[in-house]
Amino acid sequence: MNTLTRETRDGDRAQTEQFIAPAASVTDSADGYTLEIEMPGVKKDGLDISFENNELTIIGRRSLPTVEGTLIHHESRPENFRRRFELDPSIDADKISARIDQGLVTLALPKAEHVKPRKITVG
Amino acid sequence: MNLIRYQTPELASWGASNRWSTLRDELDSFFELPFWSNVGRAGQLFTGWSPALDLYQSNDNVVAVVELPGMRKEDIDISLHDNTLTISGERKHESKGGENAERTERYVGTFRRSIALPTCVDAKKVSATYEDGILKVSLPKAEEAKPKQIQVS
Numbered sequence: 425m426n427t428l429t430r431e432t433r434d435g436d437r438a439q440t441e442q443f444i445a446p447a448a449s450v451t452d453s454a455d456g457y458t459l460e461i462e463m464p465g466v467k468k469d470g471l472d473i474s475f476e477n478n479e480l481t482i483i484g485r486r487s488l489p490t491v492e493g494t495l496i497h498h499e500s501r502p503e504n505f506r507r508r509f510e511l512d513p514s515i516d517a518d519k520i521s522a523r524i525d526q527g528l529v530t531l532a533l534p535k536a537e538h539v540k541p542r543k544i545t546v547g
Numbered sequence: 548m549n550l551i552r553y554q555t556p557e558l559a560s561w562g563a564s565n566r567w568s569t570l571r572d573e574l575d576s577f578f579e580l581p582f583w584s585n586v587g588r589a590g591q592l593f594t595g596w597s598p599a600l601d602l603y604q605s606n607d608n609v610v611a612v613v614e615l616p617g618m619r620k621e622d623i624d625i626s627l628h629d630n631t632l633t634i635s636g637e638r639k640h641e642s643k644g645g646e647n648a649e650r651t652e653r654y655v656g657t658f659r660r661s662i663a664l665p666t667c668v669d670a671k672k673v674s675a676t677y678e679d680g681i682l683k684v685s686l687p688k689a690e691e692a693k694p695k696q697i698q699v700s
Binding site: 458 | 605608618679
């Protein structure tokens with residue numbers, strides 16, 4: 425089954441920019457899929473969403489707050505975020521929409537009209 | 548990594564084969580994603596959500612920066628007790644109904660992080676901002692904790 429959740433993991437390690445894979449959740453409803461990706465520190469203009477060869481790539485570049493002083497305890501990662509998904513053919517790629525609010529990217533991936541469930545009334 | 552994979556009974560027939568691909572994906576991700584991300588996600592199974600916290604110190608301030616993506620400002624609690632800063636809160640699951648979770652990596656529920664501050668701070672002057680999913684708590688140092696230059700007379 426070819427689903428939205430199948431991720432593409434190509435081994436392009438030669439690439440210089442290092443990314444980390446952010447946590448993502450996918451929900452499926454009759455109208456389409458909702459994809460939520462956690463990208464703390466990413467603003468709207470740091471977000472780069474592209475779609476090519478049925479593959480959706482979401483890149484988030486962080487603009488972290490500058491803090492005066494010495495770092496004395498460190499847990500965060502400096503890398504930018506990237507996640508890739510292969511889309512189910514039922515998704516209408518032209519109608520994908522995205523928003524970002526408090527570092528959470530929400531993508532609405534509507535299903536094409538012809539695949540939505542429908543009731544057939546007996547005439 | 549999700550502990551329980553929700554599946555409607557109707558989908559169980561293809562779900563069986565899909566489960567293998569999920570397992571394979573998880574194994575792939577174990578080797579291909581950076582090590583820390585696996586540690587983080589596996590860790591969530593046992594400890595819950597533990598957001599990343601950075602602490603900075605300057606002459607006048609201690610600043611805590613915490614990654615809390617997708618929260619509402621009013622769901623974040625900050626408290627200071629015995630020079631220990633505690634940040635807690637709850638991320639609520641928002642569902643419109645009629646949805647199936649296909650993949651659940653985002654943590655939903657409560658979290659609590661505590662950290663001992665390196666010096667005394669003035670509790671009355673603590674301030675916080677929440678922007679782009681990053682919480683920044685500024686804790687001005689207490690007067691007696693600030694470094695002082697002593698002149699030799």
